[in-house]
Amino acid sequence: MLETPSGGAGPGTAAGDGAPPGGSLSIGAVLRLLREEFPEVTVSKIRFLEAEGLVEPERSPTGNRRFAPGDVERLSYVLRMQRDHYLPLKVIREHLDALGRGGTPRSVPAPSREPAEPEVTAPAPTVRIARGELLAVAGVGEEELAVWEAYGLITASDQGTYDLAGAAVAQLLAGLGKHGIEPRQLRAMKTAADRQAELVERLVAPLRRDRDPRTRARAESTAQELVGLSVRLHAALVQSALRPRGD
Structure with a gap:
């Protein structure tokens, strides 16, 4: 059974106290709601997830995105699965499809709640993510990733893809970078x-x-x-x- 970390909404549940029970939201309003749980999320990340088909907001007559509460729930679910389980979007999409059909997605391990004793699991050898997806998971641009690769901190396969361990490394490097720690260090x-x-x-x-x-x-x-x-x-x-x- 899929385990969703406590404190967050899964697909099909209330998005949170900051979301209205009905109506639609602008991308700015969605960003403010999501940042309560995901402080690092950006407008670019939301647009990337839309481009990948994880969410399909409606468009206003002027062409602006209008998100329903259910769209916010889906975005929260996607971001949570990336943050806590380092799942690629392909797998997350399969989970969402299964939930949408009323089925049960294949289980993923619950995230460790003991930071002093982190659980280390082997990355699935068949799961690879593309460069653009890695950038989205880490919330960085091409320049940062190129520097990490130049210092040998992260390495792509011959096909230019990355494994789940690489995704975890990228997220950790991005977090350290926000505190001023440079790759050379x-x-x-x-x-x-x-x-x-x-x-x-x-x-x-x-x-x-x-x-x-x-x-x-x-x-x-x-x-x-x-x-x-x-x-x-x-x-x-x-x-x-x-x-x-x-x-």
């Missing part, structure tokens, strides 16, 4: 991550070479456990370094 973190990945690979390589399928399957779960422990250790080390020495 993150090169040491990228180097440390690469070395940690090499260490994990060396530890699980013997399991992956085993003939027993169960042992090879255990290699993947072991790798994910090691990644999770590494992430938690990094967070703990940073928190420890920031603690006043007198504590």
Whole structure:
């Protein structure tokens, strides 16, 4: 069953206290409503989601977009699935179609509510997102993405697409950038991550070479456990370094 994070409206529910029960809204009014839960959303993002067919607002006689409350609910749902689950628009569209038919979309994992112990899951290897979609998910432009790629912080496939882990990295880089942290300042973190990945690979390589399928399957779960422990250790080390020495 699809789990929607608490505090937000899913499709087919009330959009929130700021939305009128009837009538239509301008794109500016929709932006103000959405920013209560999604502070980083922009008019460009709303227009992109419209262009992708995730929402279809009506047009006034003068050509202005007019959004119904249901459109705001759909936008909230899309943004929530991107933020909490890093789902590509193709998958989100399938969820919305299933809900529109009265069906049940395939489940997604609930987002972690324990920031001190983040849950790390392997990205689905068959799910890829296009460059434009990555830009929309991260809320950045071509210039920022080009700089990230130049510093090796994010890498596209030979086909120019990105996996779900890349989408997560892009969102985190965008968040750090808003606090003035530049890509060049993150090169040491990228180097440390690469070395940690090499260490994990060396530890699980013997399991992956085993003939027993169960042992090879255990290699993947072991790798994910090691990644999770590494992430938690990094967070703990940073928190420890920031603690006043007198504590």
